[in-house]
Each structure stands twice: as structure tokens, then as C-alpha cells.
Amino acid sequence: MDDALKNKIEDLEFFVGRQNKIAVAFSGGVDSTFLLFVAKKVLGRDNIMAITGNSFTVPLREIEFCKKKATEWDIKHLVVKTQEYLDESYIKNGYQRCYFCKISLFKMIRSYVPDEYGIAVGTNADDAARSQDRPGMMAEKEFDVMAPLKETLFFKNDIRAASKYFELDTWDKPQMACLASRIPFGSIVTEEKIRMVSMAEDVLREKGFIDVRVRHYGKLAKIEVPAKSVGDILNCGFLSELIKKIKEIGFKSVALDLEGMNHSGLNL
Numbered sequence: 001m002d003d004a005l006k007n008k009i010e011d012l013e014f015f016v017g018r019q020n021k022i023a024v025a026f027s028g029g030v031d032s033t034f035l036l037f038v039a040k041k042v043l044g045r046d047n048i049m050a051i052t053g054n055s056f057t058v059p060l061r062e063i064e065f066c067k068k069k070a071t072e073w074d075i076k077h078l079v080v081k082t083q084e085y086l087d088e089s090y091i092k093n094g095y096q097r098c099y100f101c102k103i104s105l106f107k108m109i110r111s112y113v114p115d116e117y118g119i120a121v122g123t124n125a126d127d128a129a130r131s132q133d134r135p136g137m138m139a140e141k142e143f144d145v146m147a148p149l150k151e152t153l154f155f156k157n158d159i160r161a162a163s164k165y166f167e168l169d170t171w172d173k174p175q176m177a178c179l180a181s182r183i184p185f186g187s188i189v190t191e192e193k194i195r196m197v198s199m200a201e202d203v204l205r206e207k208g209f210i211d212v213r214v215r216h217y218g219k220l221a222k223i224e225v226p227a228k229s230v231g232d233i234l235n236c237g238f239l240s241e242l243i244k245k246i247k248e249i250g251f252k253s254v255a256l257d258l259e260g261m262n263h264s265g266l267n268l
Contacts, residue, residue: 021047023049023050023109025121026050029176033168033170049076050078080112092188093187097180097189098135124155184217227261
């Protein structure tokens with residue numbers, strides 16, 4: 001480990017150590033898993049808890065991962081049903097959708113978490129640099145939610161490197177934006193659309209394409225994989241089978257983005 005990363009870890013541990021008790025919004029992604037690990041390392045299991053929002057926009061496999069990890073680390077863990085779908089502003093899927101989603105999430109977390117716990121999220125320094133594309137960060141400020149990784153200048157590469165050093169199995173886990181991000185802005189969010197997207201991504205995952213997103217454009221499913229994997233799909237030998245299975249989900253046509261995945265998480 002280089003000195004720069006070592007110093008960041010020390011800063012992060014100092015930041016977390018100043019808190020009495022922390023409830024980590026735990027999605028099972030690279031960032032929140034690393035933050036939860038550090039919180040337990042610094043504060044101990046009795047002073048932390050993990051809370052996971054169970055939304056129809058979150059794949060079941062991610063919920064199960066969170067349960068498994070919390071059990072493995074012997075951490076108090078709550079999985080609670082979110083209610084963002086009751087907010088018409090969220091369903092309309094405008095550019096501020098993430099803001100309304102986070103407002104719902106933090107209200108829910110605060111209702112379950114004792115007052116002596118501060119709420120912490122895995123927002124990192126990369127997110128802060130793209131704050132204009134991250135309306136959910138406004139909700140963090142409104143609810144006085146901590147973002148220790150952002151405050152100690154942890155970028156995504158730092159988090160992956162530190163996670164690898166501490167032998168966390170999430171160090172190379174693909175980014176996982178919520179499934180609502182697969183629906184273009186202005187097109188309403190429905191459980192049926194989310195179901196179709198989730199099933200289509202599962203079809204590709206079963207064939208070994210782990211880092212994958214399927215965008216929902218009405219009757220068109222647009223597949224996105226990293227640029228280096230585009231050729232793997234085109235030459236996989238079972239492309240026609242993939243297309244057939246995705247059409248069986250309810251799509252009429254299937255396209256592949258030749259430029260590769262847009263990792264911003266935006267609904268483009």
C-alpha cells in the first residue's frame with residue numbers, strides 16, 4: 001500500500017472514530033461495504049448497524065448479499081421496505097428522481113434508527129466531483145447524512161485498492177446503479193419495466209456477462225457492457241439465443257451499444 005492511500009485510511013478511521021454510533025446505508029456495493037467494514041473496525045460491532053432499503057428497483061441478489069455480509073460480520077442489520085414508489089415526483093422520472101428517492105430512503109432510515117446513531121452513506125469523492133449529476137446528494141445535506149468517504153477524499157480507485165488490501169470480496173465488484181436508472185428520464189417508472197430490465201440482465205449474467213446494463217426504451221432493449229466486452233457479445237456464438245430470451249421477456253427488439261457502457265448511471 002502506498003503512503004497516500006495509507007494516509008487516507010488513517011483520515012477515514014479518524015473521521016469515523018469521532019462518531020459515537022453509526023448506521024450505514026448498506027447497499028452491498030463497493031463503497032458502502034468498505035465503509036461498513038471500516039465502521040466496524042473502528043467503532044466495534046455494538047456501535048454500528050447496517051440498514052438496507054428493499055426496493056423493487058434493487059435486484060434480489062443484492063439484498064441477499066447484504067444479508068449474508070452482515071451475518072458474516074456479525075453486524076445488526078435491518079432490511080426495510082422503501083416507499084419511493086408512492087411519490088408521484090419519483091414515478092414521473094424527471095432529472096431529480098434520485099433526489100426524491102433519497103428523501104424517501106432517509107426518512108425511512110431515520111424512522112428505524114435510534115437518534116443516537118448518525119446516518120452514513122457511501123458517497124465518494126468521484127460522486128462529489130459530479131454533484132450536478134447526483135441530485136441525491138442534496139437529500140444527504142437536508143437530512144444531515146454523513147459521507148465519510150467523500151470527506152476524506154476517497155475516490156473509487158482508492159476504495160477498490162483499500163478493499164483489496166483488506167481482502168474484501170467486493171473490491172472488484174462492478175458498479176451497480178439502481179434499476180430505475182435503466183429507464184430514460186421522462187418515461188415513468190413502473191414495476192413492469194423494472195421487472196423486464198432485471199430479467200434481461202439476468203439472462204446476460206447467466207451467460208457470464210456480469211458487468212452489464214439493459215436500458216428500457218419502450219419495446220427496445222439496449223444492452224450495455226464495457227467497451228472491451230462488446231466484441232465478446234457479438235462473437236459469443238449464442239447471440240441469437242440471448243436475443244430470443246430477451247424478446248421472450250416482452251421486448252420486441254434488442255440492440256447493443258457499440259460505444260460501451262455509460263458508467264455515469266444517468267438515464268441516457
